[in-house]
Amino acid sequence: MSSSLTAYERVLAARNATKISIQALINGLCDDFMAFHGDRAAGDDPAVIGGIGLLGEQPVTVVGIQKGDDLAENNARHFGCAEPEGYRKALRLMQQAEKFQRPIVALINTPGAFPGVDAEYHGQGSAIAQCLLTGLKLKVPYISVIVGEGGSGGALALAVGDTVWMFENSVYSILSPEGYATILWKDSRKAPEAAEQMGLTPEALKAAGIIDRIIPEVADATSLASFKQALCQKLQQLQALSVPELLAARQARYRQF
């Protein structure tokens, strides 16, 4: 049972190479999935996967931040750190989902938005800001799931849905425990203490009212099926709401912070 893990062990579990990749998760959830590329402005960021898939009977828009399975892939995807082009692609697809009244599922596994010179030149801050501003007002059901690491603003950009879930072995925090220890104690080796103090585990975050549900780790067909069932059920509930009801509930969710 992973709740017996310490907070830092949970960080390591969230980062573990055996964690299901976002692409594998999408392939498992969707009977058919077609990826779409590009932000229609400057480029296509491989760290962000987006497209339409069939979840049960219905088409849904899926966006996700994906790490790589090997070094080459990790270099292209910046170890799951999205660039502004990636956030703009995700936003473009989410707005398209709104137009066609398709629900949105966002799957997140990122240490944070990519810190690079070009990312700054291309408006990393602005890209995330637009995901928040527009994402919070999308008139379709929007579920955010933190699958592995949920690092800072780069994760929040896709984590402003009607409900926010976390996998059992995942973490969500304002920065990495190493970064936190460096800033507060000038010693990155104190990351385990930092992790403890930061309250970044799914249990701590659920108790604090930051997230709504903890999903048993998806590791095999059974756990995948139960995750899929949970998503379908929640989407059905959200789709039963009128648009004003949906937006009012989302507004209330974020207003309480």
Add this chain to the structure above:
Amino acid sequence: MPLSKFTAPTSKEISFRMDKIPDHIWRQCPICHQSFYEKKLGLAGVCPECGYGFRLGAQKRVELVADQFEPIDVDLKAPTQFQDTKYLAKLAKARQATELNESVLTGIARTGKQRFGLGVMDSRFIMGSLGSATGEKITRLFEKCTREKLPVILFTASGGARMQEGIHSLMQMAKISQAVAEHSVAGLLYLAVLTDPTTGGVTASYAMQADIILSEPRTLIGFAGRRVIEQTIHQKPPVDFQRAETLLKHGFLDAIVPRAELKTTLAKLLRWHQKGGQAE
């Protein structure tokens, strides 16, 4: 050697005279490194060489841009759930230094005949970091202005999220964004003035969500910190890669306005967004 008919002060006399010069009479610009006589900073605190606006306290900023100002939510403080003694000490020190309870001062202002919501962040308050109470004050400002159909002008100055409040700080970005969106849907103007420094989670939320985004010359604006980028890409970023002038070039600012012209510029923009156009 014959004695000169010109006398020079002795070294003792020079050091005596030096000691009589008050501290801070010479100031150095942190951006262009030019030294200059302090009085040249002027009332607005601007480098006479490069136009960089020195960091200002919130109250001083309000004086520079508004004729009248009624503050709101002045007593709002960080929630009591945060009990870390080091953090509490930091808060106490910041409150004393700024005479503010949080890193933002909010209220309803008037300039000429224009009424507007005004928020000013103060970088002296734990680096203008985004605490829960900061977020609540900004959210309430937008909500009030949505109800009263007023435009909002926000001066940002922040190192980003407040580490000590952890994930609760991150959630402020969502909460404020929601209030900005509501204000925008109501057809109201939101104008942001990015001042030195505007970084991290503030850049990644409300600083970049305004209808019109202005900045002052030489302002530092960015998302990721220089050191983090350096460690990631193993190269030194260009010196001015996060300056206002660079952001303007890349399309993320509407204009850079010198501090001395801000008040008239803001008044003009408020007028242009009034129903009925330019009518006073």
